[in-house]
Amino acid sequence: xxxxxxxxxxxxxxxxxxxxxxxxxxxxxxxxxxxxxxxxxxxxxxxxxxxxxxxxxxxxxxxxxxxxxxxxxxxxxxxxxxxxxxxxxxxxxxxxxxxxxxxxxxxxxxxxxxxxxxxxxxxxxxxxxxxxxxxxxxxxxxxxxxxxxxxxxxxxxxxxxxxxxxxxxxxxxxxxxxxxxxxxxxxxxxxxxxxxxxxxxxxxxxxxxxxxxxxxxxxxxxxxxxxxxxxxxxxxxxxxxxxxxxxxxxxxxxxxxxxxxxxxxxxxxxxxxxxxx
Amino acid sequence: xxxxxxxxxxxxxxxxxxxxxxxxxxxxxxxxxxxxxxxxxxxxxxxxxxxxxxxxxxxxxxxxxxxxxxxxxxxxxxxxxxxxxxxxxxxxxxxxxxxxxxxxxxxxxxxxxxxxxxxxxxxxxxxxxxxxxxxxxxxxxxxxxxxxxxxxxxxxxxxxxxxxxxxxxxxxxxxxxxxxxxxxxxxxxxxxxxxxxxxxxxxxxxxxxxxxxxxxxxxxxxxxxxxxxxxxxxxxxxxxxxxxxxxxxxxxxxxxxxxxxxxxxxxxxxxxxxxxxxxxxxxxxxxxxxxxxxxxxxxxxxxxxxxxxxxxxxxxxxxxxxxxxxxxxxxxxxxxxxxxxxxxxxxxxxxxxxxxxxxxxxxxxxxxxxxxxxxxxxxxxxxxxxxxxxxxxxxxxxxxxxxxxxxxxxxxxxxxxxxxxxxxxxxxxxxxxxxxxxxxxxxxxxxxxxxxxxxxxxxxxxxxxxxxxxxxxxxxxxxxxxxxxxxxxxxxxxxxxxxxxxxxxxxxxxxxxxxxxxxxxxxxxxxxxxxxxxxxxxxxxxxxxxxxxxxxxxxxxxxxxxxxxxxxxxxx
Numbered sequence: 001x002x003x004x005x006x007x008x009x010x011x012x013x014x015x016x017x018x019x020x021x022x023x024x025x026x027x028x029x030x031x032x033x034x035x036x037x038x039x040x041x042x043x044x045x046x047x048x049x050x051x052x053x054x055x056x057x058x059x060x061x062x063x064x065x066x067x068x069x070x071x072x073x074x075x076x077x078x079x080x081x082x083x084x085x086x087x088x089x090x091x092x093x094x095x096x097x098x099x100x101x102x103x104x105x106x107x108x109x110x111x112x113x114x115x116x117x118x119x120x121x122x123x124x125x126x127x128x129x130x131x132x133x134x135x136x137x138x139x140x141x142x143x144x145x146x147x148x149x150x151x152x153x154x155x156x157x158x159x160x161x162x163x164x165x166x167x168x169x170x171x172x173x174x175x176x177x178x179x180x181x182x183x184x185x186x187x188x189x190x191x192x193x194x195x196x197x198x199x200x201x202x203x204x205x206x207x208x209x210x211x212x213x214x215x216x217x218x219x220x221x222x223x224x225x226x227x228x229x230x231x232x233x234x235x236x237x238x239x240x241x242x243x244x245x246x247x248x249x250x251x252x253x254x255x256x257x258x259x260x261x262x263x264x265x266x267x268x269x270x271x272x273x274x275x276x277x
Numbered sequence: 278x279x280x281x282x283x284x285x286x287x288x289x290x291x292x293x294x295x296x297x298x299x300x301x302x303x304x305x306x307x308x309x310x311x312x313x314x315x316x317x318x319x320x321x322x323x324x325x326x327x328x329x330x331x332x333x334x335x336x337x338x339x340x341x342x343x344x345x346x347x348x349x350x351x352x353x354x355x356x357x358x359x360x361x362x363x364x365x366x367x368x369x370x371x372x373x374x375x376x377x378x379x380x381x382x383x384x385x386x387x388x389x390x391x392x393x394x395x396x397x398x399x400x401x402x403x404x405x406x407x408x409x410x411x412x413x414x415x416x417x418x419x420x421x422x423x424x425x426x427x428x429x430x431x432x433x434x435x436x437x438x439x440x441x442x443x444x445x446x447x448x449x450x451x452x453x454x455x456x457x458x459x460x461x462x463x464x465x466x467x468x469x470x471x472x473x474x475x476x477x478x479x480x481x482x483x484x485x486x487x488x489x490x491x492x493x494x495x496x497x498x499x500x501x502x503x504x505x506x507x508x509x510x511x512x513x514x515x516x517x518x519x520x521x522x523x524x525x526x527x528x529x530x531x532x533x534x535x536x537x538x539x540x541x542x543x544x545x546x547x548x549x550x551x552x553x554x555x556x557x558x559x560x561x562x563x564x565x566x567x568x569x570x571x572x573x574x575x576x577x578x579x580x581x582x583x584x585x586x587x588x589x590x591x592x593x594x595x596x597x598x599x600x601x602x603x604x605x606x607x608x609x610x611x612x613x614x615x616x617x618x619x620x621x622x623x624x625x626x627x628x629x630x631x632x633x634x635x636x637x638x639x640x641x642x643x644x645x646x647x648x649x650x651x652x653x654x655x656x657x658x659x660x661x662x663x664x665x666x667x668x669x670x671x672x673x674x675x676x677x678x679x680x681x682x683x684x685x686x687x688x689x690x691x692x693x694x695x696x697x698x699x700x701x702x703x704x705x706x707x708x709x710x711x712x713x714x715x716x717x718x719x720x721x722x723x724x725x726x727x728x729x730x731x732x733x734x735x736x737x738x739x740x741x742x743x744x745x746x747x748x749x750x751x752x753x754x755x756x757x758x759x760x761x762x763x764x765x766x767x768x769x770x771x772x773x774x775x776x777x778x779x780x781x782x783x784x785x786x787x788x789x790x791x792x793x794x795x796x797x798x799x800x801x802x803x804x805x806x807x808x809x810x811x812x813x814x815x816x817x818x819x820x821x822x823x824x825x826x827x828x829x830x831x832x833x834x835x836x837x838x839x840x841x842x843x844x845x846x847x848x849x
Contacts, residue, residue: 035743036509037442037461037489068739069549077741078511078553083485128742129487129509134734136746141694177732177748180695184730185751220775220796222812255751258728259670263688263696266730 035131043119051120054113067124072103077124088118140176140271142264147272150265157183157269160253163276171276180270184258186251194218194227198250202226204236205244216247319453320408320470323496327566334407334824336561337448337493338710342629343563345712346784347825351832353787356847357801357811363833363844364428370399370419370840372435380466380475381418381437400820401837403448403493404710404781407826412835412842413451413470415458415493417443420466422473425828425835428844432473438462441489442507447561447708450494450501452521457501459490465503465519479524481505486512494519495561497571497602500527504558504573508620509742511553511579514594516562518605528605532556532575532593541592550587555579556594560624560708565640568657570599570608572629572642576622582691582702582745583618583733590615595623597644597652599659609659614648615682618690619673619731620702620743621648628713628720630762634662643762645711645722647704648673650683651765665765667706670699670726670753691731691745701729702747706779710822714784717804719759719768721790723779727752755779755795759807769807781822783834791834793819799836799843815843 043051056065062073069075076082081090092114097106109117127133151157161167174182186198199215204224206212212234214226224245225235236243249255321335329340331349338345352360372379405414405423411431412423418438422431441461449458456470463482468475481503482488488507495502500518514532519525533554534542545551557576564571578587578594595614598607613623623646630641634653642656649671653663664681674683689698703725711722728750735744754776759768777795784790790804797818801811817839825834834845 035442037487037507038440038485066737068737068741075549075739075741080483080486083510084483125510128511128735131509131743131746134743134746136732136734137693137736139694139732180730181748181750184697184728185749218775218796220794220798221773221800221809222798222814255753258697258750258752259672259699261697263692266697267694 036126036129038129040126040130041119041122043123047116047119048123050113051116051118054109055117055120058107058109059117067121076121077128082118082121083125085118085122088114091118091121136177139180139267140274142267142269142271144268144272144275146264147268147270150269151272155257155265155269156253167273167276169277171274176270176274179273180266183254183269183273184266186254201248201250203246203248204234205246206236219245219247316453320411321406321451321453321496323452323498326496331827333409334405334826336406336450336495337404338561338563338626338822339404339824341495341497341564341566343626343710343713344628344630344715344784345710345782345822345824346714346786348786349825349827349832350785350787351827351849352785352789352825352834352845352847354789354803354810357787357789360801360811360834360845360847362813363846365844366423366428366430366842368399368401368414368416368419368421368840368842369430369433370416370435372437374433374435376433378432378434378473378475379437380434380478381439381460382464383437383439383462385437399840400445400817401840401842402445402491402708402821403837404822404824405835405837405842406449406451407824407828407835408451410828411470413449413456414837414842415446415449417446417461417491419446420449420456420458420468420473422470423842425826425833425844428842434466434468434473434475436460436464436466439484441484442487442509444489445491445708446493447491448493450496452496452499452501455521457494457496457521459492459494459503459505461489461491463488463490463505465490465494465501465524467521467524477524479519481517482507482512486510488512491559493561495564496521497564500602502562502571504561506557506559506576508555508557508577508579508581511555511741513552513554514556514558514576516558516573516600516605518602530600530605530607532558534592544590544592546586546588553579554587554591554594555581556591557622557624559622560626563627563629563642564602565629565656568599568640569602570656571602572627572656573598573600574622574624574627574644574646576624577614577617577620580735580740580742580744581618581620582731582743582747583735583740584616584690585744586739588616591617595621595648597623597627597642597654597659599656611652611654611659611661612682613644613646613650613652614685616685617648618685619648619698621646621700621704623647624708625706626710628711629656630713630715630720632715632718632762634763641762643713643720645706645720645724645760647700647706648683649700649705650674651720651760652681653762653765663763663765665760667722667758667760667765667767668700668724668726668756670728671705672697672699691733693733693736695730695732695748697728697750698731699728699752700725701727701749701752702731703727709779710781712782712784712790713762714790714804716786716788717759717784718762719804720762721757721759721782721784721792721804723782723792724756724758725752725779726754726756757782757792757802757807759804771802771807771809777818780819783823783825785825791823791825791836793823793836793838797838799823799838813843813845815839816841 064070
């Protein structure tokens with residue numbers, strides 16, 4: 001399922017504020033960071049670090065150092081007693097020996113250590129569930145020289161762009177992922193509303209020799225509107241082919257590339273563009 | 278301040294007070310026994326669902342077939358141009374409306390701003406039921422009854438939530454006088470449809486495991502069909518049948534095998550992967566009363582956007598399944614996306630068509646699927662008949678195998694440095710209901726021709742959650758398509774010039790097709806040719822499936838757009 005969510009800016013700041021608070025008991029509520037339905041607790045980094053250290057030394061041998069399962073011990077990030085745990089109420093008894101019959105040894109850990117381990121595990125659950133917070137890894141894996149050749153050759157990018165002109169310093173201006181997104185889908189993509197950069201140019205011909213030209217404001221099957229060079233707004237009712245509407249999208253070449261790119265070409269082009277510092 | 282859960286009204290599987298619930302069970306058996314004799318003049322006798330009616334819209338798709346075709350023709354090609362607005366109803370969500378009945382287990386003040394209305398504001402995705410002049414519908418945490426003649430609110434129920442993704446709700450089901458809807462924190466809530474007062478609620482699933490529930494319950498006999506959703510934490514999907522009187526579970530069908538050796542387990546590497554294998558059940562299914570089979574499209578496997586750790590076909594995810602209505606046992610299945618890795622669940626309505634194939638009458642079932650293919654099967658046994666690509670941009674498959682199933686190209690599975698895939702994870706099509714018009718023989722579906730980059734973000738051998746990030750790379754917009762049901766080939770298409778979303782579709786014997794574009798227009802098309810015959814600009818995009826019914830000799834067309842319902846008529 002696809003999730004679309006707008007997070008008010010004020011909420012984004014909240015986790016920063018709660019970092020300062022003690023973490024023995026979870027403090028503050030992490031606002032859904034993207035894709036998740038629960039309000040995950042926010043823990044301070046020191047607590048998480050202590051929890052991780054204890055977990056790796058005491059539990060990691062069986063459950064894996066990232067708690068995703070290992071030699072003999074199950075994955076704990078997707079384990080219901082971890083997900084449903086509150087303040088160690090389910091994790092604590094298991095650590096203290098409630099599941100010895102099932103092969104889970106008893107550990108002599110303090111309540112503080114158990115809470116820190118619980119914090120580490122809960123943060124692992126949050127990290128898996130909140131896909132909006134996933135970190136994209138290294139995408140600069142291509143061959144920069146092949147990327148340059150594509151730019152000047154098959155990609156025909158040099159028809160409109162130049163590494164010493166409009167793209168000068170582009171590798172310093174954007175990180176690799178945004179740089180890649182911008183050549184795949186420049187200016188935020190298509191749409192039926194006004195585009196502030198690289199606007200669509202529309203020509204509406206109402207009678208032979210009589211036309212109005214400007215930047216597209218909006219179009220659907222029934223209306224088209226534009227702003228002309230003098231800044232005047234015009235709108236027209238559309239009835240089938242009348243009036244005649246011509247659209248010229250300066251970014252069309254980018255859309256035409258989508259079915260043509262190979263993934264290697266995308267990787268190579270990215271690898272070259274990031275060098276344009 | 279947390280209020281005490283309203284356990285006293287319900288049979289509760291998990292409500293924080295098992296002993297209280299247990300004490301109440303004998304008391305609840307009394308009304309159950311009384312309920313065995315049908316209520317006098319109930320709002321909806323479930324037997325009526327077996328005879329498609331034009332004076333009501335009694336279930337999510339209008340009838341069990343999922344066709345969303347109405348034989349009504351008072352509004353037709355000749356007079357549609359004079360169709361006018363009868364009323365608009367703007368729904369008020371949240372706890373504060375006058376007379377709002379408040380239930381639920383969450384705090385008085387929702388922990389997250391905007392949760393009263395759902396993220397992005399209230400979007401009516403429900404197809405309202407219309408019975409005896411009253412419309413019944415729901416949104417996340419809210420249910421309403423509205424006068425179908427005037428659009429005036431009759432009652433409003435609000436559920437205080439404990440969490441869950443508030444992305445949508447597809448509506449309500451009604452059995453006699455009892456209304457049922459599901460909540461984002463995974464409760465099935467039953468109200469008295471006459472008053473909006475709560476009868477009971479039961480827990481469907483654990484919201485902390487990131488389940489959230491959006492389907493409209495479908496009533497078949499004395500079964501309330503309850504499904505759920507949730508893609509964030511690798512949980513197994515299920516469909517269950519619930520007793521409408523008591524809320525007890527009659528049967529539960531898991532969308533994956535539960536242990537090694539069970540049928541289907543050979544399509545998973547181990548028990549751990551199948552028990553975390555996804556396969557959600559978030560769109561209402563269809564039903565053939567003669568075969569007593571309930572048809573459901575199941576969701577994608579999990580982890581969602583990588584196949585690592587779940588090598589194999591991953592049954593019964595991304596499948597069309599036929600379940601015995603009385604036992605919940607699987608009778609046949611057809612998997613439309615073996616080993617999906619792009620979030621392309623196959624939950625889109627499987628439409629029942631009584632048609633002909635290769636010259637012979639056949640009981641068919643058709644799905645225009647999120648992965649970009651159309652499938653036609655024999656619904657008596659699941660025999661595959663047709664697979665046809667429906668969007669031109671699709672680039673993820675290496676073709677189809679001998680069973681007609683797409684063969685995923687492993688090179689188009691998420692990598693760390695990204696792969697460009699069409700369609701994006703929203704898919705070629707999604708939940709908005711399609712329609713089949715038996716008079717044109719065409720199946721109508723809104724499609725998106727899109728691309729996305731998929732980046733693997735979890736490189737562990739046992740990844741979790743989505744395990745990948747996606748960045749949209751644009752595309753070619755949105756198209757309304759008419760497919761020949763026998764071949765799946767596009768007979769006509771209409772590309773919306775402004776792009777935007779694809780909405781639900783209704784066809785009628787008035788030779789009209791109603792749907793919405795991405796520019797807030799409700800549009801009537803000629804279903805035979807795709808010619809536009811009428812439109813009205815609304816204040817939001819059409820957000821549900823349009824419906825129609827006859828009331829007091831007048832045919833109504835009702836559509837949800839954003840926070841409002843709009844009713845249209847041709848004045849007689």
